[in-house]
Amino acid sequence: MGDAHQLFIPDLRRHRAGTGRFRGLRLVHTHLRGEGLSRDDLTDLALLRLDAVVAIQAQPSGLPGWAEVGTLAAESDEKLSSAEPWQVERVPDIHRWDTNFLVFIEELESRFSRRDSTRKIHGAEGAIVIGVATRDATSAQASLDELERLAETAGLQVMDRFMQSRRKPDGKYIVGKGKLQEILVRAMQLGAELLIFDSELSPSQLRNIATDTELKVVDRTQLILDIFAQRAQTREGKLQVELAQLRYRKPRLALMPTAMSRLTGGIGGTGPGESKLEINRRRADERMNRLEKQLKKLGRDRSLRRGRRKRVGLPQVSLVGYTNAGKSTLLNRMTRSKVDAEDKLFATLDPTSRRMRFPEEREVILTDTVGFIRQLPKDLLHAFRSTLEEVVEADLLIEVVDGSNADIDTHLGEVEDTLARLGCEATPVIRVLNKVDAVDPALWAGLKDRYNGLLVSARSGDGLDELLVQVERHLFRERAEGTVGS
Numbered sequence: 001m002g003d004a005h006q007l008f009i010p011d012l013r014r015h016r017a018g019t020g021r022f023r024g025l026r027l028v029h030t031h032l033r034g035e036g037l038s039r040d041d042l043t044d045l046a047l048l049r050l051d052a053v054v055a056i057q058a059q060p061s062g063l064p065g066w067a068e069v070g071t072l073a074a075e076s077d078e079k080l081s082s083a084e085p086w087q088v089e090r091v092p093d094i095h096r097w098d099t100n101f102l103v104f105i106e107e108l109e110s111r112f113s114r115r116d117s118t119r120k121i122h123g124a125e126g127a128i129v130i131g132v133a134t135r136d137a138t139s140a141q142a143s144l145d146e147l148e149r150l151a152e153t154a155g156l157q158v159m160d161r162f163m164q165s166r167r168k169p170d171g172k173y174i175v176g177k178g179k180l181q182e183i184l185v186r187a188m189q190l191g192a193e194l195l196i197f198d199s200e201l202s203p204s205q206l207r208n209i210a211t212d213t214e215l216k217v218v219d220r221t222q223l224i225l226d227i228f229a230q231r232a233q234t235r236e237g238k239l240q241v242e243l244a245q246l247r248y249r250k251p252r253l254a255l256m257p258t259a260m261s262r263l264t265g266g267i268g269g270t271g272p273g274e275s276k277l278e279i280n281r282r283r284a285d286e287r288m289n290r291l292e293k294q295l296k297k298l299g300r301d302r303s304l305r306r307g308r309r310k311r312v313g314l315p316q317v318s319l320v321g322y323t324n325a326g327k328s329t330l331l332n333r334m335t336r337s338k339v340d341a342e343d344k345l346f347a348t349l350d351p352t353s354r355r356m357r358f359p360e361e362r363e364v365i366l367t368d369t370v371g372f373i374r375q376l377p378k379d380l381l382h383a384f385r386s387t388l389e390e391v392v393e394a395d396l397l398i399e400v401v402d403g404s405n406a407d408i409d410t411h412l413g414e415v416e417d418t419l420a421r422l423g424c425e426a427t428p429v430i431r432v433l434n435k436v437d438a439v440d441p442a443l444w445a446g447l448k449d450r451y452n453g454l455l456v457s458a459r460s461g462d463g464l465d466e467l468l469v470q471v472e473r474h475l476f477r478e479r480a481e482g483t484v485g486s
């Protein structure tokens with residue numbers, strides 16, 4: 001129902017037309033001032049997934065004149081991102097419009113779904129990644145690259161990416177409304193089911209976007225939490241992830257009456273406690289309490305074990321660094337073991353310790369642990385506190401940096417921040433710049449000077465002898481000096 005100025009469109013969400021991409025509804029209305037389809041009309045077309053939006057001219061006589069018919073455009077391969085995601089046809093006289101609309105719309109729908117089967121890798125959920133650049137466009141792009149890799153790590157297929165520059169994120173949708181609509185049409189064209197945002201969405205932003213697009217919506221934090229859920233191996237790891245997920249989702253549960261199942265479902269694969277996440281807030285509190293208690297107990301066991309190891313007198317060395325820097329590969333090299341090292345983000349979640357032997361019968365315990373990442377969710381850091389205590393209590397840290405990565409400064413900053421948040425600024429650190437085999441030797445000297453670290457390659461073994469010498473010097477010389485006076 002409407003008047004000359006506006007039109008009220010009721011909630012159409014229940015009006016879902018089967019498996020088709022469109023809703024099975026056409027919006028037909030008159031325009032009284034002789035204007036054609038407006039931007040608002042076309043926005044409704046996209047956001048409401050209408051079959052068509054039609055504006056009919058009302059002639060002064062009261063009789064209908066021309067009509068404009070807007071429908072969504074199935075993209076053609078030649079022009080991948082056409083400027084406008086819709087097409088508008090002007091019909092001079094509505095009475096003489098002879099298109100069979102049913103045939104037309106069925107053909108259009110099948111063109112939309114044909115895209116699906118050719119584009120999508122079977123089984124993988126299709127996703128679009130979205131970033132907002134408020135200041136530094138380069139680092140926003142790097143962060144979005146990383147989000148893409150995270151999505152792939154989670155087993156998703158990234159079908160497109162969008163970056164919007166704006167002074168500050170939109171309060172309602174993070175990106176502007178026009179951009180959101182463009183993204184939605186693209187999602188429909190590609191058959192993507194999931195939108196992944198590179199920043200944390202507030203509970204209300206999450207709700208707004210999910211309600212208006214009717215797509216699954218995930219932000220960086222949830223994506224990381226879901227990856228952790230997929231990869232957690234040990235009981236402690238699983239409990240920690242479940243706790244972090246509950247903490248993150250609790251404020252969002254209240255806002256999700258209808259869209260709940262979609263929003264709490266996570267991304268495809270079920271992680272620990274996935275079914276339990278559907279519970280209500282009160283039960284969430286109870287569950288969180290219980291998890292905290294269990295984790296506390298496991299933490300106590302862990303610290304007992306650590307105490308025992310301490311009494312044995314072996315120095316502890318921890319590998320820390322950004323995810324994918326090569327920590328596990330380095331541990332394998334240095335201790336001749338075979339822990340999982342993969343070209344994936346967050347290949348390692350649970351700490352692994354190995355003995356490392358030096359000449360002269362000296363030994364240390366070397367521990368590999370979870371990697372850091374920009375915007376590491378604070379709930380996750382909190383939940384992983386007890387495993388990260390391994391790091392905090394080490395006698396020496398080896399900070400592993402991927403020397404071949406262009407984004408090295410961000411990585412370093414993030415690692416320093418995280419170490420500070422864990423309260424281990426006082427622990428001595430040896431910095432190694434790893435993967436030098438992948439760096440042009442002409443740049444080695446500059447790299448070394450600029451970042452003040454040891455050049456190594458965990459892959460080829462280059463530089464590791466020097467690293468061992470330094471570790472030994474740090475651990476045993478200090479010890480030797482400490483005993484001089486006693």
Ligand SMILES: Nc1nc2c(ncn2[C@@H]2O[C@H](COP(=O)(O)OP(=O)(O)OP(=O)(O)O)[C@@H](O)[C@H]2O)c(=O)[nH]1
Nearest residue numbers: 324325326327328329342343346347348371458459
């Ligand atoms: N070229 C090159 N690649 C390396 C080197 N060290 C590790 N890599 C590769 O980098 C990728 C990540 O290595 P990992 O050892 O799993 O890295 P990580 O720091 O343990 O990563 P997470 O556990 O995911 O935080 C793997 O594909 C390794 O093969 C190196 O010295 N040179």
Ligand SMILES: [Mg+2]
Nearest residue numbers: 327328347348
């Ligand atoms: Mg690892």
